[in-house]
Amino acid sequence: xxxxxxxxxxxxxxxxxxxxxxxxxxxxxxxxxxxxxxxxxxxxxxxxxxxxxxxxxxxxxxxxxxxxxxxxxxxxxxxxxxxxxxxxxxxxxxxxxxxxxxxxxxxxx
Numbered sequence: 001x002x003x004x005x006x007x008x009x010x011x012x013x014x015x016x017x018x019x020x021x022x023x024x025x026x027x028x029x030x031x032x033x034x035x036x037x038x039x040x041x042x043x044x045x046x047x048x049x050x051x052x053x054x055x056x057x058x059x060x061x062x063x064x065x066x067x068x069x070x071x072x073x074x075x076x077x078x079x080x081x082x083x084x085x086x087x088x089x090x091x092x093x094x095x096x097x098x099x100x101x102x103x104x105x106x107x108x109x
Contacts, residue, residue, distance in 0.1 A: 004090065005091050007052060007087070011039055014041065015037065015039045016037070016040075017036075017100040017103070020033075022034070035107045036074060036075045037080060038071050038073040039052055039071070039072045040069045040071045041070055042069055043069070046070050056074065056083045058079040060073055061073075081108050088101050088105075
């Protein structure tokens, strides 16, 4: 089994490529723009989240209060650019989620 393809397939179904915008007085244009990649899973199947963390060597696993699951998340722009983006270029997504990844990729660079 090729773990890279497996993780991409998993992310294609359960992952999220997100760009959040928050008003901020500290930032030059008044907005904090934060890209992230995340995957959620029930606590009893958390081993896949740990596999993502080992594979990418970055990110955190934390409880997601909104639905009582666990979430693996990468928010560091450096990690997104140097670890996450190259992975999904080598092992591409096949669903329409690929467009979300491409948007994240543009915002992180």
